[in-house]
Amino acid sequence: MKFTILKDELNESIQHVSKALSSRTTIPILTGIKLDADETGVVLTASDTEISIRSHIPAEREGEIIVTLEKSGSIVIPGKLFSELIRKLPSDHVEFTLLDSHHVLIRSGSTELQMAGLDPEEYPLLPTLREDRMFSISSDLLKKMIRETIFAVSTNESTPVLTGVLWTLNDGVLKFVATDRHRLSTTENRLDGAEGLSFHHVVISGKNLSELYKLLSDQSQQIDVVVSDSQVLFKIDRLLFYTRVLDGTYPDISRIIPQACQTEMVVPTKQFHDAMDRAYLLSREEKTNIVKLFTSGSNTIELSSSLTELGRMTEQIEAESITGQEVRISFNSRYMLDALKSIDSEYIHIGFTGPMSPILVHPREHQRLLHLILPYRTSG
Amino acid sequence: MKFTILKDELNESIQHVSKALSSRTTIPILTGIKLDADETGVVLTASDTEISIRSHIPAEREGEIIVTLEKSGSIVIPGKLFSELIRKLPSDHVEFTLLDSHHVLIRSGSTELQMAGLDPEEYPLLPTLREDRMFSISSDLLKKMIRETIFAVSTNESTPVLTGVLWTLNDGVLKFVATDRHRLSTTENRLDGAEGLSFHHVVISGKNLSELYKLLSDQSQQIDVVVSDSQVLFKIDRLLFYTRVLDGTYPDISRIIPQACQTEMVVPTKQFHDAMDRAYLLSREEKTNIVKLFTSGSNTIELSSSLTELGRMTEQIEAESITGQEVRISFNSRYMLDALKSIDSEYIHIGFTGPMSPILVHPREHQRLLHLILPYRTSG
Numbered sequence: 001m002k003f004t005i006l007k008d009e010l011n012e013s014i015q016h017v018s019k020a021l022s023s024r025t026t027i028p029i030l031t032g033i034k035l036d037a038d039e040t041g042v043v044l045t046a047s048d049t050e051i052s053i054r055s056h057i058p059a060e061r062e063g064e065i066i067v068t069l070e071k072s073g074s075i076v077i078p079g080k081l082f083s084e085l086i087r088k089l090p091s092d093h094v095e096f097t098l099l100d101s102h103h104v105l106i107r108s109g110s111t112e113l114q115m116a117g118l119d120p121e122e123y124p125l126l127p128t129l130r131e132d133r134m135f136s137i138s139s140d141l142l143k144k145m146i147r148e149t150i151f152a153v154s155t156n157e158s159t160p161v162l163t164g165v166l167w168t169l170n171d172g173v174l175k176f177v178a179t180d181r182h183r184l185s186t187t188e189n190r191l192d193g194a195e196g197l198s199f200h201h202v203v204i205s206g207k208n209l210s211e212l213y214k215l216l217s218d219q220s221q222q223i224d225v226v227v228s229d230s231q232v233l234f235k236i237d238r239l240l241f242y243t244r245v246l247d248g249t250y251p252d253i254s255r256i257i258p259q260a261c262q263t264e265m266v267v268p269t270k271q272f273h274d275a276m277d278r279a280y281l282l283s284r285e286e287k288t289n290i291v292k293l294f295t296s297g298s299n300t301i302e303l304s305s306s307l308t309e310l311g312r313m314t315e316q317i318e319a320e321s322i323t324g325q326e327v328r329i330s331f332n333s334r335y336m337l338d339a340l341k342s343i344d345s346e347y348i349h350i351g352f353t354g355p356m357s358p359i360l361v362h363p364r365e366h367q368r369l370l371h372l373i374l375p376y377r378t379s380g
Numbered sequence: 381m382k383f384t385i386l387k388d389e390l391n392e393s394i395q396h397v398s399k400a401l402s403s404r405t406t407i408p409i410l411t412g413i414k415l416d417a418d419e420t421g422v423v424l425t426a427s428d429t430e431i432s433i434r435s436h437i438p439a440e441r442e443g444e445i446i447v448t449l450e451k452s453g454s455i456v457i458p459g460k461l462f463s464e465l466i467r468k469l470p471s472d473h474v475e476f477t478l479l480d481s482h483h484v485l486i487r488s489g490s491t492e493l494q495m496a497g498l499d500p501e502e503y504p505l506l507p508t509l510r511e512d513r514m515f516s517i518s519s520d521l522l523k524k525m526i527r528e529t530i531f532a533v534s535t536n537e538s539t540p541v542l543t544g545v546l547w548t549l550n551d552g553v554l555k556f557v558a559t560d561r562h563r564l565s566t567t568e569n570r571l572d573g574a575e576g577l578s579f580h581h582v583v584i585s586g587k588n589l590s591e592l593y594k595l596l597s598d599q600s601q602q603i604d605v606v607v608s609d610s611q612v613l614f615k616i617d618r619l620l621f622y623t624r625v626l627d628g629t630y631p632d633i634s635r636i637i638p639q640a641c642q643t644e645m646v647v648p649t650k651q652f653h654d655a656m657d658r659a660y661l662l663s664r665e666e667k668t669n670i671v672k673l674f675t676s677g678s679n680t681i682e683l684s685s686s687l688t689e690l691g692r693m694t695e696q697i698e699a700e701s702i703t704g705q706e707v708r709i710s711f712n713s714r715y716m717l718d719a720l721k722s723i724d725s726e727y728i729h730i731g732f733t734g735p736m737s738p739i740l741v742h743p744r745e746h747q748r749l750l751h752l753i754l755p756y757r758t759s760g
Contacts, residue, residue: 115691311495
């Protein structure tokens with residue numbers, strides 16, 4: 001193996017694949033980044049068995065030479081050190097020469113580095129996915145849907161399937177669901193051209209989705225998503241992002257969402273969020289996060305934290321409208337804050353379905369994005 | 381106590397004094413911020429016994445009313461919660477009303493907060509310093525002198541005096557010294573108008589100086605410094621910053637600095653820094669930070685890390701000049717990097733005084749800033 005590569009291109013690819021580098025040294029080969037060089041360019045691969053990322057650096061782009069190949073070959077290089085070193089090299093170009101199966105010579109300007117690598121033959125193969133179950137989604141929409149649900153996944157590893165987000169695709173509508181049993185968030189959007197494909201039980205770990213999130217652009221770049229029973233592959237420009245699918249049966253949520261509300265209110269999102277944020281600060285100090293909400297005839301909503309050793313906070317917010325019965329309910333302010341942060345609309349709709357039934361929160365305009373929060377049992 | 385205050389002014393002062401808030405709850409009163417309101421304005425105080433910070437918010441500034449006082453008084457409010465809450469209040473104004481000796485009512489817009497405070501009578505008094513030992517220094521120079529020495533203080537608490545920076549003032553020259561026994565950094569500057577004052581043994585903890593550093597402006601604002609045997613007070617605009625002086629006798633360093641060099645070289649600072657930075661990355665992996673430097677007749681300096689399991693790195697730097705004997709020496713790359721980072725000059729002068737004597741590093745133009753690094757014993 002011998003090739004010269006533009007430092008900045010190499011560096012960018014290293015930063016991308018590094019997100020999949022394993023920090024555990026139980027599988028030493030996975031602490032490395034694999035380099036494969038051939039006439040099409042250089043491919044970098046990193047994997048921690050949960051996610052795998054592959055980045056292709058083309059030999060040339062728009063007439064600019066990026067990789068000059070003298071001899072094809074592969075090597076696995078210790079990932080963390082490699083990523084720090086390449087960034088700091090003095091020249092715009094970096095030359096790689098394989099000395100023997102385990103050592104590589106890296107040269108850049110007046111810097112010369114002999115590095116012990118690992119055997120590329122030992123590096124695990126990435127899964128091969130049949131591409132018949134594939135759909136496209138724009139990266140900004142995918143980011144939005146992740147942001148709208150990911151906070152509601154369970155952090156409790158005793159039910160692993162709940163640490164993931166459930167994906168379903170049916171009649172061209174992609175739907176995400178996340179729940180930790182105390183709250184539930186769900187969002188759905190119609191995808192053009194996905195009518196022919198359907199799946200009902202693909203659960204992707206919240207941690208893996210948050211790594212994917214970091215790689216996605218805020219632009220409306222098209223992402224191809226390939227779904228198999230055990231893996232999902234995201235094709236992002238020159239990057240391939242593989243994530244494992246979680247085992248286990250996701251609970252049936254169809255009967256959890258109540259249909260009838262006893263009280264409904266429309267509230268300005270920002271004011272409600274800011275008041276909740278202050279109430280949360282005080283409720284957090286007592287570790288329960290309990291906030292009380294009540295109405296009393298007018299359009300004024302009162303929020304209050306419980307009276308504790310530290311004190312008591314009350315907030316008043318003017319609702320746009322309140323219809324139905326008076327409300328007197330307690331809930332987790334952190335859950336409400338998380339839900340509010342995911343809503344862009346100027347006004348939210350809050351529905352109360354009973355003293356021990358879920359509170360429904362969604363944008364005033366639609367229910368494609370819907371959050372459920374279970375209230376606390378109140379004393380008196 | 382009852383007053384109304386501009387939120388932004390209060391918030392700025394809270395952020396300043398919060399740097400002295402104690403995180404330990406062994407002295408509960410010190411987890412609070414003390415507020416004293418009278419006709420001159422509001423004074424905030426925080427202290428962790430090591431440092432104390434006091435901020436004065438004037439009743440008015442340039443015709444703008446900042447504090448409207450109805451009744452003087454004092455209260456101590458839990459610091460962390462207070463600082464988070466004030467920032468998030470909805471209105472530009474905040475009203476404080478003392479309800480009884482332990483409770484305060486805080487109102488802003490539609491937010492109302494009853495908070496349990498602490499008894500201001502229990503709050504420790506700040507030290508009273510005689511102002512006859514006072515000098516002035518511009519804040520940018522003070523910051524520079526701190527930055528040039530603070531990294532060299534010892535982190536070993538077994539000799540507490542070495543965890544501080546030694547300050548001396550003599551014939552109008554302010555001098556800082558810091559050492560951890562393996563390296564030493566010293567810087568001195570002439571101060572106008574300080575000729576009449578001298579002191580020889582004021583040691584201030586590196587931790588406290590780094591808190592002071594954060595409060596100092598990069599502008600050439602004049603700071604008054606009041607020196608006593610047990611405390612040093614910095615007057616920064618409307619802020620008072622008190623730091624304790626460390627006990628113990630600082631070692632005599634006058635005989636440590638060698639006068640004669642066997643080899644002297646002038647090297648471009650940036651190239652030398654960048655090469656050292658790369659060599660450090662590899663040497664860090666073996667935990668020793670050892671880097672070798674050697675010359676061989678020409679003006680080329682070679683740096684190399686030791687050959688380890690991971691590999692070996694060599695760097696070549698062209699010196700401006702090398703005079704004297706050939707050099708072959710090993711030292712701690714982290715210490716050299718720290719020294720290089722503190723030097724603004726385009727070229728540095730490095731002096732080698734013998735195989736087991738200190739390496740001297742200073743800007744080419746002067747020796748007012750001087751770093752000593754003890755070499756490692758080399759094998760062969």
